[in-house]
Amino acid sequence: MPLETDYLVMGAGAIGMAFVDTLLTDTDAQIVIVDRHHRPGGHWNEAYPFVRLHQPAAQYGVNSRELCHGTKDTVGLNAGMYGLSSGAELIAYFDQLMQQRFLPSGRVRYLPMSQLVGSDEVESLVTGARQRVTARRKVVDCTHSRMQVPATTPPRYAVAQGVHCVPVNELARLARPQAGYLIVGAGKTGMDACIFLLAQGVDPDHIRWVMPRDSWVLDRANLQSGDGFFMNTWGNLTRQLETLVAAESVPDLMLRLEAAGEWMRIDPSVLPSAFHGAILSAAELAQLRRIHGVVRLGRVKSIDASEVHLEQGSIPLPHGTLVVDCSAAGIPSVAAVPVWAGQRITPQWLRSFGTVFSAALIAHVEATFDDDDQKNAMCTPIVPPSHAADWLRMLAVSMKNQQLWSKHPQLQQWLAEARLNSMFHSAARIHPDEGEKIALMQRYRQNIKPAAAKLSELIATLR
């Protein structure tokens, strides 16, 4: 007997959970969720023990439930800013959401340790039993991000026997000092591995860091929510627009973004070519700058007992060095597909780095509008960035989507109330005697149109 439901959701990671949460709020639909893991949270189940969000928790999770309850850190490298949930907190949050909201609703059937095969067959990973599931409305593919983390993505370089090479997760299980550390990979995971070792008191000269490409990174102080951070949040958005308007070329734009305090780089003498949206505090950046053994010879190709071979040369591997693999892609730049296509919905980013915000908004659009062409027209998906210039394309799509949403009162209402959009709510709370804030918002609004025009001009030069 096939199982019948309205929506069949593949994936109970952050995207699947955020999508279902809003669908539960906005509809009376029945939902089946299928996931390979034994509990919700997706890749957070495999994250390294010291992982934390790199953006404030206030902007993460699902729409209906707070994460971190608006607390600020008072100690550590994020002091003064909103808390960054740990991996353990995220797993507990998603588990409680399933146990306390989704399942008690009586509308969600959760099939963990199972995978969707084709579009309507669910296979148990434990027993191999297969079951047909018929979706009356849509199949929702919440696996499009193709997340890659070191614990489940083996290194793409050959490692000779006897070389001690571990995924980043193992750093938290070290039981004896190592002669030295070679961190392979310079994305957010590599940065976290370096900061973790430095926090344990490892001498920076005992760390070598393979950095195939330098990245631009974002300053977390600019990405805070709430009235207390109004000038940071809106100042950041305004400076972005003003910088764009003033820019004479794409390379000029990047340097201007840095000069305006929008972008940061680890080594001021090297011009980054990558941009994955990694977020650091100024204090974390200062820690990373303590490491001088940065290896810029491209990607690692192989490691043997005494040498590391990279695309552009080799370096010695001193005896007793622990190689820490941080080379998984994280969020790869997977090509975008239409969000609504036939019987399928594929949640993707609609706003720069708006992973969970976008999933919730897509569920709201699904619940609010009937015509799939209309829905697609207001929800152009973004390809996650890899190269520095991708920032422009991402911003262009974000601005276009935002502008289209502003034409729909139902969406405006949702945006004004959505917890996951709270970073932008402070603009609606300005008091008439707050002249500085009013002036900033005027500057922001004045620059939207010229910035959009300049964005198109600069993007045209990339082709």
Ligand SMILES: Cc1cc2nc3c(=O)[nH]c(=O)nc-3n(C[C@H](O)[C@H](O)[C@H](O)COP(=O)(O)OP(=O)(O)OC[C@H]3O[C@@H](n4cnc5c(N)ncnc54)[C@H](O)[C@@H]3O)c2cc1C
């Ligand atoms: C270290 C790190 C820090 C990060 N910090 C932030 C942050 O601060 N803010 C932010 O917005 N983002 C952050 N991210 C990005 C992160 O990718 C997203 O926030 C989000 O967790 C991605 O969720 P997802 O649902 O797309 O993917 P996943 O977590 O990978 O979930 C997909 C799920 O689909 C399941 N699945 C796959 N195929 C099938 C199938 N055939 N059948 C059934 N189930 C299937 C998998 O089992 C998995 O559970 C971070 C990422 C990393 C690695």
